[in-house]
Amino acid sequence: MANLTSDEDLALRYRDGDLAAFEELYRRHSGGLYRFVAWRSPRREWVDEVVQDSWAALHQARGRYVASASFRTFLYQIARNRLIDLLRHDPRIVLAGDSGPGDPADGLADAATPEQALDTRQQNARLHAAIRALPDEQREALVLQQFSGMGLDEIAVLCGTSAETVKSRLRYAMRKLRAHFAPESTKEAGA
Amino acid sequence: MTTRHDRPDDDRELDAFLRGEDDLSAQLRGLDQPAPPPELDARIRAQAEAALREAAGAANDAEERALVTSPLGRWRAPLALAATVVIGVSLGLQWDGWREKEAQALSDAVAPELPAVAPAPAPEPVQPPPPAVMQEALPAAPVAKAPAPAPQRHRNVDRTRAPVETPALPAPPAPPAAPVPTHTDTGVVNYAPQRSLAEAPMPDTVAYARRPENGRRVEVTGNRIVRPAPPAPLDAAAEQRARQGLQLIGELLDLHLDDEARTTWARFRAEYPTYPVPEGLLRRIEALAPPVKQ
Numbered sequence: 001m002a003n004l005t006s007d008e009d010l011a012l013r014y015r016d017g018d019l020a021a022f023e024e025l026y027r028r029h030s031g032g033l034y035r036f037v038a039w040r041s042p043r044r045e046w047v048d049e050v051v052q053d054s055w056a057a058l059h060q061a062r063g064r065y066v067a068s069a070s071f072r073t074f075l076y077q078i079a080r081n082r083l084i085d086l087l088r089h090d091p092r093i094v095l096a097g098d099s100g101p102g103d104p105a106d107g108l109a110d111a112a113t114p115e116q117a118l119d120t121r122q123q124n125a126r127l128h129a130a131i132r133a134l135p136d137e138q139r140e141a142l143v144l145q146q147f148s149g150m151g152l153d154e155i156a157v158l159c160g161t162s163a164e165t166v167k168s169r170l171r172y173a174m175r176k177l178r179a180h181f182a183p184e185s186t187k188e189a190g191a
Numbered sequence: 192m193t194t195r196h197d198r199p200d201d202d203r204e205l206d207a208f209l210r211g212e213d214d215l216s217a218q219l220r221g222l223d224q225p226a227p228p229p230e231l232d233a234r235i236r237a238q239a240e241a242a243l244r245e246a247a248g249a250a251n252d253a254e255e256r257a258l259v260t261s262p263l264g265r266w267r268a269p270l271a272l273a274a275t276v277v278i279g280v281s282l283g284l285q286w287d288g289w290r291e292k293e294a295q296a297l298s299d300a301v302a303p304e305l306p307a308v309a310p311a312p313a314p315e316p317v318q319p320p321p322p323a324v325m326q327e328a329l330p331a332a333p334v335a336k337a338p339a340p341a342p343q344r345h346r347n348v349d350r351t352r353a354p355v356e357t358p359a360l361p362a363p364p365a366p367p368a369a370p371v372p373t374h375t376d377t378g379v380v381n382y383a384p385q386r387s388l389a390e391a392p393m394p395d396t397v398a399y400a401r402r403p404e405n406g407r408r409v410e411v412t413g414n415r416i417v418r419p420a421p422p423a424p425l426d427a428a429a430e431q432r433a434r435q436g437l438q439l440i441g442e443l444l445d446l447h448l449d450d451e452a453r454t455t456w457a458r459f460r461a462e463y464p465t466y467p468v469p470e471g472l473l474r475r476i477e478a479l480a481p482p483v484k485q
Contacts, residue, residue: 017247022239030227030235038225048231055235059242064439066455077446124222145209146219152209160447167205174208177215 007071015062026055029075032148037079039131039143046086054079072150073157080158130180138173141166425466433459433466444475453479 007028013021033054038047057078131139140159144150145166152163152170159166207213211220227235425433436459443452456476459466468476 017243019240019243022243023236026232026236026239030232031224034227035224047225048228051227052231052235052238056238059239061442064435064442066436066439066458070451073448073451074446077448081446127218127222142219146211146216147224157448157450160449170209171205174205174215181215 011062011071025071029072032072032150033075033079035147036076036143037083039147040080040083040140042087046083050079050082050086053082057082070154070157073154076144076148076150076158126180127177130177133180134173134176138169138176141169142173145170425463429463433463436463437468437472440476441472444472444479449479452476 005024007025010021010025014025030051034047034051037050037054038044041047041050054075058075061074061078131142134142137159141155144155144158145152150158152166155166156163204213208216211217436455440452440455440459443449443455453476
């Protein structure tokens with residue numbers, strides 16, 4: 001399937017029963033959606049379920065899809081709402097962040113060589129901690145922009161706010177992450 | 192990590208961060224990221240494939256059920272044929288009855304202008320009526336002995352509605368030398384379809400020629416068969432699309448995709464300006480906040 005084909009065209013083909021179109025959509029968005037859910041989910045065991053539910057919801061809704069809506073926004077919104085629904089059922093759980101048990105990078109360094117494993121783990125752990133420490137809205141904007149490749153306008157639509165607000169959130173997130181690593185950078189610069 | 196933290200809010204730094212051109216974004220990119228496990232990929236793909244197959248099967252089943260297992264089922268085609276025949280016959284009967292009445296009315300109107308019933312020794316060649324008139328007056332003209340007109344014929348009548356000035360048909364066969372058959376006392380012969388155009392007497396011709404000025408006839412047939420009742424109803428496919436459009440708008444509203452909902456609603460209204468919208472949905476659409484200016 002040509003990469004030039006837009007998501008919206010693919011979604012229309014998928015709506016009409018074209019499995020190849022779905023395959024291409026899945027290829028394009030499965031990783032980004034999974035990262036988004038993983039970074040946002042308070043529990044690791046929820047991630048697969050939410051992702052699968054989101055794609056299943058897309059199957060059900062595909063007949064009603066019209067090209068006026070951004071496909072990716074539509075897909076991510078489904079996943080976002082699923083997470084929110086789960087949290088509504090158990091308000092004691094908060095989204096992955098300050099005290100959330102979910103760590104999207106748990107075990108991710110397992111595949112690294114033994115020599116690099118420690119460094120990788122430490123570096124990732126610090127960065128993960130810094131990201132988790134971000135306020136929820138800033139973290140969401142950061143994940144969508146940096147990890148899922150969304151533009152400001154898309155994030156704004158998804159989060160129901162303006163692009164300027166999204167930009168502001170990203171600015172704060174960037175500042176905090178930079179501040180978090182400032183001592184190390186200073187050390188490195190001084191070394 | 193960059194050493195320029197002294198100006199963290201610098202727009203250039205933010206732009207570089209957003210474009211992925213600075214150290215921080217590079218470090219973020221370098222993070223090990225969670226990825227869908229292969230078994231999840233397989234499940235989702237299989238789910239999609241099954242959903243599509245099921246949908247295709249359901250569509251086929253629905254078509255078959257509609258033909259075989261519905262209450263009408265296999266009788267649908269014969270019933271449709273029978274209904275067509277009944278409608279055709281009843282229209283034909285109506286047609287004949289109407290023509291008799293019309294002939295009577297016209298004869299009353301035309302009689303004073305007509306000469307007496309005295310047979311003309313050599314009648315003038317019959318001026319053929321214009322096509323529209325021909326279609327109306329002589330269902331099978333110029334062939335004689337045609338049965339009552341079928342509905343399709345009525346459609347032609349309506350389409351070919353034309354003023355009397357419509358160019359005449361090619362000249363009919365030469366009139367017989369023999370005198371015209373005897374007329375009734377009113378001077379008008381019944382509209383007998385058996386009579387060919389060549390045999391048609393002058394009073395008939397007059398009556399036919401005048402008919403388009405009297406819109407009543409065309410109106411009757413047209414209303415019954417051709418003219419759709421305004422506004423035109425949506426066909427099944429359009430009806431379904433409209434329903435789905437409303438469902439999508441509702442779903443977008445549920446998802447708080449206000450801009451998408453607003454855009455979809457505008458498109459929907461442009462395409463289906465008169466399609467009824469449930470009151471609840473309409474209220475939700477009207478309650479949408481104005482678009483955010485960025």
